[in-house]
Each structure stands twice: as structure tokens, then as C-alpha cells.
Amino acid sequence: MAGIQQRSVRIVMNGVTGRMGYRQHLLRSILAIRNEGGLRLGDGTVVWPEPVLVGRNEAKLAAIAKDHELDHWTTDLDEALAAPDAEIYFDAQVTSRRAESVSKAIAAGLHVYTEKPTAENTEGALELARLAAAAGVKVGVVQDKLFLPGLRKLKRLVDGGFFGRILSVRGEFGYWVFEGDWQEAQRPSWNYRAEDGGGIIVDMFCHWRYVLEEIFAPVRSVQALAATHIPRRVDEQGRPYDATADDAAYGIFELDGGVVAQVNSSWTTRVFRDELVEFQVDGTEGSAVAGLRRCRVQHRSTTPKPVWNPDLAATEDFRAQWQEVPDNEEFDNGFKVQWELFLRHVVSGEEFPWDFLAGARGVQLAELGLRSAREGRRLDVPDLTL
Ligand SMILES: NC(=O)c1ccc[n+]([C@@H]2O[C@H](COP(=O)([O-])OP(=O)(O)OC[C@H]3O[C@@H](n4cnc5c(N)ncnc54)[C@H](O)[C@@H]3O)[C@@H](O)[C@H]2O)c1
Numbered sequence: 329m330a331g332i333q334q335r336s337v338r339i340v341m342n343g344v345t346g347r348m349g350y351r352q353h354l355l356r357s358i359l360a361i362r363n364e365g366g367l368r369l370g371d372g373t374v375v376w377p378e379p380v381l382v383g384r385n386e387a388k389l390a391a392i393a394k395d396h397e398l399d400h401w402t403t404d405l406d407e408a409l410a411a412p413d414a415e416i417y418f419d420a421q422v423t424s425r426r427a428e429s430v431s432k433a434i435a436a437g438l439h440v441y442t443e444k445p446t447a448e449n450t451e452g453a454l455e456l457a458r459l460a461a462a463a464g465v466k467v468g469v470v471q472d473k474l475f476l477p478g479l480r481k482l483k484r485l486v487d488g489g490f491f492g493r494i495l496s497v498r499g500e501f502g503y504w505v506f507e508g509d510w511q512e513a514q515r516p517s518w519n520y521r522a523e524d525g526g527g528i529i530v531d532m533f534c535h536w537r538y539v540l541e542e543i544f545a546p547v548r549s550v551q552a553l554a555a556t557h558i559p560r561r562v563d564e565q566g567r568p569y570d571a572t573a574d575d576a577a578y579g580i581f582e583l584d585g586g587v588v589a590q591v592n593s594s595w596t597t598r599v600f601r602d603e604l605v606e607f608q609v610d611g612t613e614g615s616a617v618a619g620l621r622r623c624r625v626q627h628r629s630t631t632p633k634p635v636w637n638p639d640l641a642a643t644e645d646f647r648a649q650w651q652e653v654p655d656n657e658e659f660d661n662g663f664k665v666q667w668e669l670f671l672r673h674v675v676s677g678e679e680f681p682w683d684f685l686a687g688a689r690g691v692q693l694a695e696l697g698l699r700s701a702r703e704g705r706r707l708d709v710p711d712l713t714l
Contacts, residue, residue, distance in 0.1 A: 333373045334366065335675060339416040340408045342382040342429055344392060348443055349420030352663040354379065359396055360664050367668055375671050380408050405429060409436040416441060416674060422518050424525035427452050434459045439466040441670050444534040445694060446687035448525055453691040457684035458714055468670045468680050469687035471538045475662025481623035481653045482607065482616060483543050490625065491611025494544060494587050501532060501605040502594035508562030517563035520571040527573035529554055529697045532593040534690030545584035549708050550693060552579040554701035557596040579697060617650065624650040688712055
């Protein structure tokens with residue numbers, strides 16, 4: 329068609345044999361964009377992502393490439409980064425491998441988009457942000473939870489003033505991750521070893537930082553209690569190992585304006601909820617419960633007046649007293665939406681707020697959460713600058 333210009337963008341994708349790299353980033357994002365014919369920009373340009381698969385296992389990479397009719401894969405990251413047309417480096421490796429590879433990509437002059445956490449500690453995460461700023465490359469970090477339909481609707485409620493003054497936020501995240509003995513574990517074993525970058529605080533507090541800040545207000549303090557409830561697990565090869573990382577974290581966060589957020593994160597709880605994560609928000613004018621997809625509200629005008637009486641069986645169906653918030657728009661896969669925004673950022677300079685400093689703030693909250701748990705006290709969260 330006249331007027332349409334295709335603009336290929338070569339993306340070096342490291343860690344695509346992993347859970348997140350393969351399913352969310354390659355399949356549901358990059359290949360989904362290709363299946364839709366590319367990403368169309370306002371000026372008619374069609375961005376065509378051209379992935380180069382990178383990993384440690386050639387056979388696995390070749391199999392993925394064959395399954396999806398892709399031409400480029402390699403086990404040599406340096407070679408992939410040195411290719412003259414390589415433009416973006418993407419990293420979904422295990423967390424402990426990230427900082428080194430991202431640094432190499434920045435040094436090679438590539439723009440970088442990466443999974444969280446960006447590094448294993450705040451100083452490492454800030455160092456990446458400084459390197460990127462000095463090199464003048466564009467960078468982004470995955471903050472997928474912001475794009476969940478349930479949380480988008482929650483944000484809409486906040487922006488529309490539904491809550492009045494927000495008092496508190498209570499988050500429940502988690503599910504039972506099998507120990508790996510009589511049933512296979514549904515998460516990789518490195519998640520349960522601190523020495524390999526595992527632990528639920530490192531994994532989840534990065535998310536809670538941007539969720540709390542973008543929907544409610546900046547996080548000013550953290551108090552966390554970490555537990556390793558299951559001390560022995562069985563790995564992918566059937567070998568028992570010591571679980572050295574926290575598998576549950578009980579956190580309290582104070583936000584600007586006096587909002588109190590309590591978030592439980594657990595791989596050792598059984599789900600009696602409607603979704604794997606849910607946030608209840610209570611405000612003077614109304615309350616909401618938001619999950620991955622759904623969001624329900626109760627306005628003060630429809631709030632019933634329960635009376636405590638343990639002698640009687642519950643007389644009211646409390647869940648039925650809430651009202652569903654309608655979608656009112658279409659929600660695409662959150663990882664894909666964020667990839668599209670990053671590609672627009674790289675190709676046409678559009679705004680992309682979730683940079684390496686945002687990534688470092690997530691790592692900072694995790695680091696402070698772990699320290700708070702170790703020292704048994706509440707810690708302030710200082711502002712971060714480069
Ligand atoms: N955004 C999210 O919601 C979300 C969810 C889960 C995980 N993550 C992040 O994504 C990253 C990958 O997590 P995952 O669950 O896909 O893990 P995974 O174990 O399934 O995949 C890890 C990938 O890293 C590669 N790798 C490189 N060096 C390795 C090493 N020394 N040991 C083991 N693997 C190595 C593996 O080959 C594989 O491709 C982590 O940083 C994690 O924090 C993000």
C-alpha cells in the first residue's frame with residue numbers, strides 16, 4: 329500500500345527459553361505484534377520487530393526458532409550485540425545474570441528493555457541507570473501489573489475521585505507453589521535460593537513499589553516480616569535442596585498522605601479469593617476490590633450496616649453487596665501493551681516513564697524490605713536520584 333513504510337527493529341532477546349521470556353515476551357508480545365502485521369505508528373510507519381533469540385542452550389533456541397519460523401538465534405551474546413543492525417537488547421534471564429548482560433548491551437550502544445528486578449541491589453540498579461544515561465541509550469523496565477485490567481479500572485476510580493480520602497490498601501498476592509516432591513513445582517527452583525537471586529521480596533516488592541506509587545502515592549516507609557515456611561524443596565532434576573530464600577512476606581507500607589498499605593505476598597498459601605492477586609481499597613466515600621481482571625465497588629450510599637453477633641449465622645451475602653466496574657474499553661495483554669510503548673519510544677521518541685530509575689526504586693523497596701525483616705524494624709524509603 330502506498331504511504332506505508334516498514335521499519336524493522338532488531339531485538340536481541342536474551343532468556344527466551346525461560347517462562348517469562350518465552351510466553352509473555354516472545355509469544356504474547358513480539359510474535360503477537362508480528363501476527364497483527366507489525367506496530368502501526370501515527371505517521372503510517374509500521375514497526376516490524378525482528379527478534380534474535382539468545383540463550384545458553386542451542387537446541388532449545390533452534391526448536392523455538394523453528395516452531396515460530398524465526399531466522400536468528402545464537403548462544404553468543406557478544407556476537408548478537410555486535411551486529412550492526414542490533415537496536416534493542418531485551419533481558420528476561422534469571423535476575424542474577426541481568427546486570428552484567430545489560431551493562432554489555434549499553435556499552436554496545438543498544439537501547440535496553442528488561443524484566444524486573446533490574447539488578448540484585450539498589451547500587452547495582454542505580455549503576456545501570458547511570459551507565460544508560462551516560463551512553464544516551466533509551467531504557468525501560470517491565471511494570472506489567474499497571475496494565476492489568478483490574479488495576480487499570482482501580483486507577484480510573486482513583487483518578488475519578490471515587491474514594492474520597494483513601495485510608496488504606498490491603499493486598500493479597502499468592503498461591504501454593506508445590507514443593508516439587510510428589511507434585512512438580514510450578515515455578516523455577518532458583519526462586520527459592522537466595523544465592524541465585526531468589527526470594528519473594530526481591531520478586532514482588534519491585535511490583536508493589538510501582539503499583540502503590542502509580543495508583544496511590546509515593547511509598548515513604550516499609551516494615552516487612554519475611555519467612556521461609558518451606559525450608560526444603562525439590563528441584564527440576566528431582567534433587568532435594570535447601571530453600572534459602574523467603575517464600576512469604578508480610579509487608580506494611582506507609583504512603584504519602586497517610587495511606588496505609590498492607591500487602592501479603594506468599595508462595596505458601598492456598599487461594600480462597602477470586603483472583604491470584606487482589607487489592608481492597610477503603611476510602612471515606614467508597615471501597616473497591618480489584619484483581620487481575622475484575623474490580624468491584626461499594627459506595628458509602630450503598631454500604632450496609634452489619635452488626636456483630638456471633639450467636640447468629642451470617643444473615644447477609646456480603647459479596648453480593650458490591651457492584652462490578654465495567655471495562656468500558658478493550659484491554660490487551662499488558663506485556664504487549666508495554667512493549668508497544670517501548671517500541672514507540674525507541675522509534676519515534678514517544679514518552680516512556682518506566683526507566684532504570686523506576687527500576688531502581690523497585691529494587692530499593694525490595695532491599696529495604698529485606699533489611700527491615702532482618703533488623704525487625706520499620707525503615708524510611710529515601711528518594712533515589714542518579
Ligand atoms: N514481570 C513479571 O511479572 C515477572 C514474573 C516472573 C518472573 N519475572 C522475572 O523474569 C526473570 C526470569 O524469570 P522466569 O520465571 O522466566 O525464570 P526461568 O527460570 O523460567 O527463566 C530464566 C531464563 O534465564 C536463563 N538463564 C541464564 N543464565 C542462567 C543461570 N545461570 N541459571 C538459570 N537460568 C539462566 C534461562 O536459560 C532462562 O531462559 C526474572 O528476573 C524474574 O524476576 C518477572
